[in-house]
Amino acid sequence: MATLLKKVVVRECDRPTSSGRKLIVMLEPGDILAMKEKFGRTVFRGSLERIYMVLAKWHVDRENEQKQKDKKLRKMGLA
Numbered sequence: 001m002a003t004l005l006k007k008v009v010v011r012e013c014d015r016p017t018s019s020g021r022k023l024i025v026m027l028e029p030g031d032i033l034a035m036k037e038k039f040g041r042t043v044f045r046g047s048l049e050r051i052y053m054v055l056a057k058w059h060v061d062r063e064n065e066q067k068q069k070d071k072k073l074r075k076m077g078l079a
Contacts, residue, residue, distance in 0.1 A: 005029050012038065 006029060013023040019037065026034040031048040 005031075 005027060008029070009027045011025050013025065016022050017037070021037040021039065024036050024038055026036075026043075028034055028045075032045050033048055033051055034043050034045040036043045
């Protein structure tokens, strides 16, 4: 059984991004995920449902790309 979220949980990522700054990740009540760069002011928020849908789409797109590559290799006789 999961615990319902009643207050903001804040964590800092281990590795810096390509900009050299670490990300601060916040899980907020109301099923909201927020992120910002450490020492940055701009906070980006999105609903967990919407973020899930984007991640699922990326996953399907990657799978389809791999299938296309495999199909191309088979046609060329390399796989």
